[in-house]
Amino acid sequence: MDNFSSKDNVANIIKIPKPTLRRLPLYYQYLKREMALGREFISCTSIAEGMGLTPIQVRKDLQVTGAVGKPKIGYHTGAVISSIEECLGYKNTKDALLVGAGNLGLALLGYEGFADYGLNIVAAFDNDPAKIGMEYRGKKILDIAKFSDLARRMNIQIGIITVPASQAVNICNLMIESGIKAIWNFAPVLLSVPEGIVIQNENVAASLSVLSQELLKAKQE
Amino acid sequence: MDNFSSKDNVANIIKIPKPTLRRLPLYYQYLKREMALGREFISCTSIAEGMGLTPIQVRKDLQVTGAVGKPKIGYHTGAVISSIEECLGYKNTKDALLVGAGNLGLALLGYEGFADYGLNIVAAFDNDPAKIGMEYRGKKILDIAKFSDLARRMNIQIGIITVPASQAVNICNLMIESGIKAIWNFAPVLLSVPEGIVIQNENVAASLSVLSQELLKAKQE
DNA sequence: TAGATTGTTAATCGATTAACAATC
DNA sequence: TAGATTGTTAATCGATTAACAATC
Structure with a gap:
C-alpha cells in the first residue's frame, strides 16, 4: 500500500x-x-x-x-x-594505501587503533630510495611508481596523502587516475576533486585557530 | 549618550x-x-x-x-x-611545548608552516632516555621531568599532547599543574579539563568516519 | 552611463535545546 | 505504585542561502 x-x-x-x-x-x-x-x-x-x-x-x-x-x-x-x-560500518574492513612515508605518514601507518574503525592501511609509498623497501611495523614502504598498479589490482578505494604541500596535488591526481574513490588528505593544501570522488581535507591550521581564538576569549574574561 | x-x-x-x-x-x-x-x-x-x-x-x-x-x-x-x-592573531607569536616525541610529535615539531599562524613550538619532551638530549630540526627533546620548570619559567600558555592514549590523561594533568592554559590534544582520547582551561581534541577517528560514510553514500548513488 | 560586484537585510534550513508523554 | 529515564514532538537558536539595494 x-x-x-x-x-x-x-x-x-x-x-x-x-x-x-x-x-x-x-x-x-x-x-x-x-x-x-x-x-x-x-x-x-x-x-x-x-x-x-x-x-x-x-x-x-x-x-x-x-x-x-x-x-x-x-x-x-x-x-x-x-x-x-x-x-x-566499522565491521567491514576498508583497505587503504598511504603515500608519503615521512613522520606523519609513519605515525598513521603504525597506528593500530584504526583497526577498531575498520581501516586497514595495506602499504605506504614514497619516492625516496632510502625509504623504499623498508618496513615499518610490518607494513612495507614501496616505490611510488608501483602505486597505480597495486591500487588497481587490489581495487583499493581509499588513499591517504601525507606528502609535503607541494606534491599533494600530483599525488591526488595519481590516486584518482588509479581508481581511488575517497581521499584523506593530511597535506596543508585544500584539494578539490571531480564529482564522484570523496575528499576529506584535514587541516591542523583550522584547529589551531579555534584553539588560539578560545585561549584569547578565555583571557578576556 | x-x-x-x-x-x-x-x-x-x-x-x-x-x-x-x-x-x-x-x-x-x-x-x-x-x-x-x-x-x-x-x-x-x-x-x-x-x-x-x-x-x-x-x-x-x-x-x-x-x-x-x-x-x-x-x-x-x-x-x-x-x-x-x-x-x-597570526602576527603575535604564541609559544608552545610539545610532549611525546614519537612520529606524530616529530611531524608537528618539524613542521615549519606553523610559523605562518604564529605558533612556535619551543621544545619537545619525552620520557625515553634514547630520545632525551637529541635534536630534531633544531628543536631540543628534553626530559619530561623538566617540563613543569620550563613551562613556568617561560610562562608558556599552550601545550601539545602527542603521547599514546594511555598516558594522555597524566600529561594533561601535568600541563595544567604547570600553568598551561590551552591544550591541543592529538592522543585518541577525549580529555576533559576544568573550567578556565581550553582544550582542543583532535580526532582522526571522527574524520575517518565522515570520509567512509561519504564514500558509502557515493557508492549508493 | 551600464554593469558587475560588494554589502546588508530577510528567508530558509538544519541542529540544538526544551518540554512532556510513555514506560520500565 | 512511584519515580527515574527514555523517546518524541515542539521551540529556539545559529548558520547558510537568497534577494536586492548600494556603489565603483
Whole structure:
C-alpha cells in the first residue's frame, strides 16, 4: 500500500547529521572504555557528564544509530557499541594505501587503533630510495611508481596523502587516475576533486585557530 | 549618550561563528597562493570557485574579518590576507611545548608552516632516555621531568599532547599543574579539563568516519 | 552611463535545546 | 505504585542561502 514505508529506514542509513557523525566515534571510544570498566548499563546523563555534552544531545545522537534504551535503566553499553559499529560500518574492513612515508605518514601507518574503525592501511609509498623497501611495523614502504598498479589490482578505494604541500596535488591526481574513490588528505593544501570522488581535507591550521581564538576569549574574561 | 556604541566592535573581536573560524585559515592559505601567483585583486566568486564554496558564504566569512572589497573590482588580495592575520592573531607569536616525541610529535615539531599562524613550538619532551638530549630540526627533546620548570619559567600558555592514549590523561594533568592554559590534544582520547582551561581534541577517528560514510553514500548513488 | 560586484537585510534550513508523554 | 529515564514532538537558536539595494 504505502511504498514509502521504508523511508525512515533509508533515511537512517543515508542521512546522519554531520555533527552527529563526528560525535559518534567519540561515544564509541568512551563507551568501550566504560565497558572495559565493567559497566553493563549506562544512562545518557552519565555519558553526557563523562563527555562534556548534554543528556538530550546524547539521546538524539544515539537515536540515529538505532540504539534503544530502557526507561529507568539506561542503555546496554554493549548494545550501543554494536549499534555504532553497525551504523558506521566499522565491521567491514576498508583497505587503504598511504603515500608519503615521512613522520606523519609513519605515525598513521603504525597506528593500530584504526583497526577498531575498520581501516586497514595495506602499504605506504614514497619516492625516496632510502625509504623504499623498508618496513615499518610490518607494513612495507614501496616505490611510488608501483602505486597505480597495486591500487588497481587490489581495487583499493581509499588513499591517504601525507606528502609535503607541494606534491599533494600530483599525488591526488595519481590516486584518482588509479581508481581511488575517497581521499584523506593530511597535506596543508585544500584539494578539490571531480564529482564522484570523496575528499576529506584535514587541516591542523583550522584547529589551531579555534584553539588560539578560545585561549584569547578565555583571557578576556 | 549611547554607551553600547562599541558593541559591534566587541562582538567582532569575540564572536566569530565557529564554522567561519575553521574556514578562515583555508582562505588564508588559498589567498596567499593566489597572491604568490601575482593576483592583486580577487572576487568572491573566484575564491568560491577555487575553494568549492558559494560566493555568498565567502562574502559573509570575509566580512567578519573586517575586510572590505570594491564593487566591480573585488577584494585586494593582500588586504584580505592582512585582515585574516589581524583577526586570528597570526602576527603575535604564541609559544608552545610539545610532549611525546614519537612520529606524530616529530611531524608537528618539524613542521615549519606553523610559523605562518604564529605558533612556535619551543621544545619537545619525552620520557625515553634514547630520545632525551637529541635534536630534531633544531628543536631540543628534553626530559619530561623538566617540563613543569620550563613551562613556568617561560610562562608558556599552550601545550601539545602527542603521547599514546594511555598516558594522555597524566600529561594533561601535568600541563595544567604547570600553568598551561590551552591544550591541543592529538592522543585518541577525549580529555576533559576544568573550567578556565581550553582544550582542543583532535580526532582522526571522527574524520575517518565522515570520509567512509561519504564514500558509502557515493557508492549508493 | 551600464554593469558587475560588494554589502546588508530577510528567508530558509538544519541542529540544538526544551518540554512532556510513555514506560520500565 | 512511584519515580527515574527514555523517546518524541515542539521551540529556539545559529548558520547558510537568497534577494536586492548600494556603489565603483
